Amino acid sequence: MNVEQIRALIKAMDEASVSELEYSEGSVRLRIVKQAASNTNGYAAAERYRCAAAQEVEPAPPNTSVRGNNNVVEAPLPGIFYRSASPGDPPFVELGAKVTKGQTLALIEAMKMLTSVKAAEDGDVSAVLVENGVSVEAGAALFEIAS
Numbered sequence: 157m158n159v160e161q162i163r164a165l166i167k168a169m170d171e172a173s174v175s176e177l178e179y180s181e182g183s184v185r186l187r188i189v190k191q192a193a194s195n196t197n198g199y200a201a202a203e204r205y206r207c208a209a210a211q212e213v214e215p216a217p218p219n220t221s222v223r224g225n226n227n228v229v230e231a232p233l234p235g236i237f238y239r240s241a242s243p244g245d246p247p248f249v250e251l252g253a254k255v256t257k258g259q260t261l262a263l264i265e266a267m268k269m270l271t272s273v274k275a276a277e278d279g280d281v282s283a284v285l286v287e288n289g290v291s292v293e294a295g296a297a298l299f300e301i302a303s
Contacts, residue, residue: 235266
């Protein structure tokens with residue numbers, strides 16, 4: 157999908173007086189939402205468009221590259237890193253905690269969807285490498301697990 161196709165979809169939205177549109181093509185999904193801009197100057201309110209596109213792919217399992225005797229758990233996708241399910245909840249794991257293969261270590265939020273970061277093997281959390289609420293890229297080192 158290219159910019160011209162997106163512009164054509166926005167034009168079609170205007171002509172049909174539609175305020176929201178979802179479009180899928182292959183593994184790409186696009187959502188366009190028309191919003192009235194706030195107006196305090198007496199002129200007619202302008203319309204803004206907000207687009208969100210996602211490529212629907214299965215998240216890759218956490219990478220477990222080896223650093224010394226520790227396995228590094230990496231971010232499976234870019235997004236916001238969260239150590240707990242909710243702001244008031246305790247972290248999924250603390251430094252020194254014993255973890256088992258498949259146990260949730262953290263969450264990554266991308267486009268209002270949460271993806272679990274899971275332990276790839278049994279071991280002890282020897283390092284938490286990212287602060288809560290920080291934006292991470294795919295492949296960023298998040299935890300070290302000593303086996």
